[in-house]
Structure formats: structure tokens, C-alpha cells
Amino acid sequence: MHGFLVLITGLLLLLFSSTAHAQNKSQISGAVFDAETDQPIIGAHVFLNGTTLGTVTGNDGTFKLPDIPEGIYQLVIRYVGFQEYGQQINTEDSEDNLTIYLREDLYELGEINVISNRKQWLERLETFETKFLGVSKNAEQTEILNPEILQFEFDEKNRILTATAYEPLIIHNNGLGYEIKFYLKEFFFDEKNFTSAYYGIPFFNEMEPGDKETQEKWIKNRKFAYWGSLQHFIESLIEGTYHEQGFEIKAEIRENRRFREVSKDTVRISDIFYRKDDTTYELSFKHFLNVTYQKEIESYEYRMWQSVLSVEQKPRTVNLQNSVLTLKTESLLIDQSGYVSNPQNYLVGGYWAFEVLADLLPINYKLEEN
Numbered sequence: 001m002h003g004f005l006v007l008i009t010g011l012l013l014l015l016f017s018s019t020a021h022a023q024n025k026s027q028i029s030g031a032v033f034d035a036e037t038d039q040p041i042i043g044a045h046v047f048l049n050g051t052t053l054g055t056v057t058g059n060d061g062t063f064k065l066p067d068i069p070e071g072i073y074q075l076v077i078r079y080v081g082f083q084e085y086g087q088q089i090n091t092e093d094s095e096d097n098l099t100i101y102l103r104e105d106l107y108e109l110g111e112i113n114v115i116s117n118r119k120q121w122l123e124r125l126e127t128f129e130t131k132f133l134g135v136s137k138n139a140e141q142t143e144i145l146n147p148e149i150l151q152f153e154f155d156e157k158n159r160i161l162t163a164t165a166y167e168p169l170i171i172h173n174n175g176l177g178y179e180i181k182f183y184l185k186e187f188f189f190d191e192k193n194f195t196s197a198y199y200g201i202p203f204f205n206e207m208e209p210g211d212k213e214t215q216e217k218w219i220k221n222r223k224f225a226y227w228g229s230l231q232h233f234i235e236s237l238i239e240g241t242y243h244e245q246g247f248e249i250k251a252e253i254r255e256n257r258r259f260r261e262v263s264k265d266t267v268r269i270s271d272i273f274y275r276k277d278d279t280t281y282e283l284s285f286k287h288f289l290n291v292t293y294q295k296e297i298e299s300y301e302y303r304m305w306q307s308v309l310s311v312e313q314k315p316r317t318v319n320l321q322n323s324v325l326t327l328k329t330e331s332l333l334i335d336q337s338g339y340v341s342n343p344q345n346y347l348v349g350g351y352w353a354f355e356v357l358a359d360l361l362p363i364n365y366k367l368e369e370n
Contacts, residue, residue: 026091030098071337138175139358159191177218228293246295252288284331323350
């Protein structure tokens with residue numbers, strides 16, 4: 001049994017944008033200025049975390065993001081030499097004509113380490129790519145274009161690898177058809193417990209397919225990435241269609257890493273997921289949720305991944321996709337748009353832990369439009 005993968009990415013701050021509650025459109029606009037000089041900042045990157053929705057500021061520092069599906073988002077502004085700006089945005093409130101000031105970033109370039117051992121750095125890069133991008137079919141078609149900006153440190157005593165980057169990672173996902181600009185905040189891989197986590201802010205940009213065959217491939221792969229995903233699961237809870245969508249949900253108890261007890265009966269959803277108020281849902285349960293997606297079997301890549309973790313010689317029998325979810329707090333609050341207030345407060349395992357960055361979709365992905 002492998003350890004849990006803590007998915008605390010900036011993407012998950014906003015991951016589950018429900019199609020059922022995103023019919024109306026809103027606009028976010030404003031202007032960005034230098035906090036010291038009051039001068040407009042030209043060319044700042046303005047985007048909604050985890051989406052394909054973004055722009056750059058004009059000659060007068062202004063920006064406009066039209067056609068935003070209703071919901072809660074994180075507005076992010078990045079500009080070289082200045083501190084990152086982030087603000088939670090609720091489209092139900094008026095978000096026009098925002099005035100935003102950026103402060104100078106005092107980060108010293110002298111802190112960047114020179115690569116002294118190229119072979120060691122390449123080995124650590126390989127580990128990073130495996131844990132960060134994954135090992136799925138989509139991961140095989142995903143490439144970090146500027147890996148040289150990564151810096152690695154390894155704690156020999158505790159066997160923990162960490163990574164940082166002083167510029168955004170530029171990632172081409174040729175499996176799903178996205179270029180991702182990923183602002184990495186934190187990454188670690190714990191060799192002893194076989195757990196890993198990453199935190200950052202991604203912006204998705206749709207790539208040009210070039211031909212009809214590539215376009216059709218991306219549409220098909222995006223659908224497969226969505227079906228059975230954590231994003232799909234949360235959306236089905238909100239819409240009340242989890243059974244029809246193919247999810248079987250049971251309770252699970254674990255006393256240690258070896259002992260697992262899964263209930264024979266399915267969970268009554270009203271006991272764990274309910275509406276807190278007009279716009280908010282609450283997910284609350286003890287121990288673990290064992291979630292099986294009954295419309296897809298495990299991929300060969302997943303079975304190979306499990307075999308390595310279990311130190312087996314051959315992949316085990318093919319099963320339906322099975323995942324586990326556990327909470328670090330009593331409950332999670334989820335907006336009707338799917339916004340999860342504190343995504344760092346849950347852990348996932350099984351198939352959802354296998355599907356990492358190369359299998360993630362932007363939060364404004366809509367299944368019916370593809």
C-alpha cells in the first residue's frame with residue numbers, strides 16, 4: 001500500500017467549477033500600479049488561478065477579463081520584479097474597476113545556486129517530473145520546457161527532496177493540448193513514507209492543434225481525464241448525480257498501513273454532504289471515503305505504478321478505478337460553483353493520487369462543450 005499524495009496545488013484551490021452553476025457570465029476589470037511610484041504597470045500577467053482566463057495590462061495599466069462564469073476564483077497578478085498579488089473574487093459581487101498596487105520584490109538573484117553536479121541534478125529532475133507530472137499516458141506526452149530554472153535540495157537524514165523555481169515553469173501537455181505556466185511555490189518528496197506534495201499557481205493556455213486529427217485527440221483525452229476524476233466526483237455530489245455518473249461511495253477504516261476495512265454498504269450521501277446555506281455545501285465524514293468509479297477500469301500505467309509501490313514483480317489484476325479521500329479537519333466547505341475553501345485540509349490516495357498535473361484540466365473546462 002502506497003502513501004497518500006497530498007494534492008495541495010493552487011489549482012485545487014479552485015478546482016471544481018461546476019457546469020450546472022456556471023451559466024451566467026460576469027466581468028472582472030481594473031488597473032495595476034506600482035505601489036512606490038503610482039505609475040501604471042504595463043504588461044503584467046492577470047489571470048484566474050487554474051483557468052484559461054487571463055490577459056495582460058495595457059499601456060495605462062488597465063485590464064479586462066470578460067465572460068467569466070459565475071463563481072469564486074482567485075485573481076492573480078504577476079510581473080517581473082514585483083511581489084505576486086492574489087485576491088479571492090466572487091463574481092456575485094461587483095468586481096469592476098479594481099485598483100491594485102504591486103510592491104517591489106526583494107528576492108535576491110544571488111541566492112540562486114549554481115549546478116555543480118550535473119548528473120545528480122538530472123537524477124533529481126527525473127524524480128521531480130515523475131512526482132509532479134505523473135506517469136500516465138498524458139504524462140508521457142508532457143514536457144517541462146525550462147527545467148533549468150529548478151533548484152533541488154536533498155535532506156540526506158530524512159530522505160526528503162525539495163524543489164523551488166525562480167521563474168514560472170513552462171509546461172507543454174501534448175496529451176491534453178495545454179501550455180501551462182506554473183508558478184511553483186513548494187514541492188517535496190518524502191522517500192521514507194513515499195508521499196509527495198506540490199503547491200503552486202497554474203495558468204492554462206489552449207495550444208493550437210495544427211490539424212483535425214490532433215484536435216480530436218485532445219477532445220477525447222480531455223473527456224477521459226475528466227471522467228472519474230476528483231473534479232468529476234465533487235461536481236456529481238453538487239448536482240446529485242453521483243450514482244448516475246458511476247460513483248460508488250463506501251466508508252473505510254484504517255488502523256495502520258496494512259489493515260483496511262471497507263464497508264459492504266454504500267454511504268448515504270445525506271449523512272456526509274449537505275447544503276449549509278444558499279450557496280455553500282459541507283462535506284464531512286470520519287476516517288476515509290472509498291470511491292470507485294464504475295465506468296472505467298484502471299489503466300496499465302496505474303497498475304505498473306502500483307506494482308512498483310508494492311514491490312511486486314508484475315502488475316496485479318485489472319480492477320475498476322478506486323480512490324480514497326480523507327479529511328484533516330472536521331469538514332470541507334464547497335461553494336456551489338465548486339470552490340473548495342481549504343484544499344490543504346484533505347488527502348487523496350489510489351487513482352486520484354496517480355492522476356497529477358499531466359491529467360488535470362482547467363477549472364473552466366466544460367464537458368458538454370467538447
